[in-house]
Amino acid sequence: MVVSCLRSRIVSLKCVKCGCEFDFHQNVNFCLECGSIVEFQMDYDVIGSIVSKAKISLRGFNMWRYREFIPIEDYSNIVSMGEGWTQLIKSRRLGSTLGLRNLYFKLDSLNPTGSFKDRGASAAVSRALELKAPGLVGFSTGNAGVAQAAYCALANIGSIVLAPKYASREKIASIMMYGSRVLLVDGTFDDASRLAKAVADKIGWIYNGGVVNPIRQEGKKTLAYEVCEQLGWVPPDWYIQSVGMGTAAIGACKGFKELLILDWIERMPRIACVQAEGCAPMVKAFKSKSEFVEPVEEPKTIASAIAVGNPAGWPLLNRYLRECDGIVEAVSDDEIIEAYKMLARFEGIYAEPAAAAPLALVKKLLESSIIDEDDVIVCVISGFGLKDVSTTLRVVGEPTTVSNNVDDVLKFISQS
Template sequence: MPLCVLCASVVIFLMLERTMAQFKLRCSECGGVFSEDPKLLVCPECCKQQVQGGSLRGVLEVEILDGPTQWPDAPLGSPDFLQQVLPLGDPSLLAPLAVGNTPLLDVPRLRRELEMPRLWLKDDSRNPSGSTKDRASLLVAAKAAEYGFETIATASTGNAATALAAVCAASGQRAVVLVPAGAPPAKLTQMLAYGAEVVPIDGSYDDAFELCMDACTKFGWYNRNTALNPFTLEGKKTLALEIARQLAPETPDAIIIPTGDGVILGGIAKGFADLAAWGLIDRVPRLIAVQPQGASGLISALASGAEDVTPVPGAASIADSLVVEAPRNARLALRRIRQSGGGGVTVSDETIIAAIARLARLTGVFAEPAAAASLAGLEAALKAGLVDKDERVVLLVTGTGLKDRDAAARSVTMPSAVRPELSHLAERLGLVR
């Protein structure tokens, strides 16, 4: 090999070594540290305390050992950017989808309505499948390819399944998804259209979660179950990285986060913690969790000072994406909320429904019930004194309203038809003198 070609190859290799994020896995409970292992999903010691149907024990977090000390030049969400901040050896394994780099919106009308001049909206409904869950699925699918798994499976209330289906459609991987039979038809249609093998479960999300764990063990599939797979938390941390970069040089004071299993919240906490450790921000924001009243195990535990949740049998809400009996990432989420100085609120289904239309009218962002819960939660947090009106607050919208049109229809009144005559139009619009 000519010397010049050899030197060029060495330079390229060194560049890859420098940009590839090196990492370990650390148990969020006992602090045990582990090397990467395709079969390692939870701490082998702490998981011995696992209770059937309870929150996960021994949740692992990725610990980046050589994160960037200055912001990467690469565009947010690009493979070059992700390789520097995620445990990703080969960026070519990422599905060719434009996941992430969603806008942080000025919302002048909502600011005036709430008298919050420094309010922002992070619109994650712009992701390819329409939800935040694409972030986790993108990384999980890349790691599955890296490890040599042909099939990825997940349990989901709907959005994680559609996200995995979309990513696998783009990457050519097999997706098996287990979802409650009562999931919104639009979400079921979406995941079927992407080509996933969809198995409706005659039971709850929690039932599907347990079945997915058994199936992955039995059939040798890679398990994407949220919280169980540490790369779900890690993938969702990109939300925090984007918010910090888009708002720089300012740092948000609080983030309003719709919360089900607690993994989006845990991922956001992880992202801000990484940024602080790398010296890219000087403090972390308070995390404010929002749960529906009918599925509020995490908020109840937060209020009582408990370290874990008590499952809520028969949990139910119009915000299907937030409905879990036992939030799987509860222990870590509770700890991260408290460490941030944040808190939590519950909201009724009625306020969630009202927030769908209100958010759309005042911002132009059409949100599904779980995502609109963030606006209802912000107003509850204001009343509870968890946030102040003059603070820098980011409202997180996690999914598009097109995922549950039936629920959105309950937030508006459908007008009756008029005859195609100008006089009837004028009467309808109140233009008749």
């Protein structure tokens, strides 16, 4: 891979609230003036002068085919396992069942560690190498921790993950398998976040979690590029994403906006974010038009991957959603479970509960006549079902046991 010296395509890190700017060579998580989160600023004139849709079409099929858009200065620092360019498939059965002609599923559950978090982890670990950081201290409900652990292992740097005690045991075991140190916090996701920051500050590692590490959304914005390219550089009418911290939705919004700035697409899609009713602080903030969330102290939902009670990404996500006429809605656990089963039984897609929430929202928006039967709708399937087998076992129950006799087997089949 060619090493880039085009520093000018990366401008700065900028506070989303007060506008203060910082040197992008610094490891900055929060504004040093007001404490808000920061975001990378890119020079799109420079990017547009060095890359084109035609040039991208000749590259390898992973998220780094869009490398000029990602703020990594020296491409030799890229740490990749081929993440990205996941399949975008048109529904074979659910679309017709629901009366939708253009329902698509973006299978980000097929990334190397089984979730969309690999996009952010690849970017985060690449930046860690660029900053010569010894390791990352992350906080996670599971998927982000798994991705961090895997990419840190590949890069041979340290990894520490703090997770709430309710995190999926399958995910915790995966993090440990990669050699990362894991600590289960007797508290919430937000408690894990607070402790991770304190640890990172003490030992001098990068604080890594959601939007508080601004490189993460820069990796996740490649979802938007891929969806548009896979649809012939035409954006969908609706892009639907489940959200906890909001990092992936922020990235997607930014990605679509960047393509619009470069005139690679002609319009923005509407972005629909979905939360579980048992943990929906952003839904409440959106509907009350508030710039601040009211934290959920005890999240209660089957969708543990999006059980984030105090999402730091809301100020930035709120801004982007207002720009694209986006929405944030909640669905119940019962609606999530129904969508979870429908994805598997109608489309052969085994998603974890949080990844089924976008389909649950599609049904809700359709019933409310907010989406139209001809709309092009993309649901992001963010995590694989094996991430949370315990939930699957509760949903499907125990298998039937029969004797070692073919007549008994045939009798059971005929009666079932």
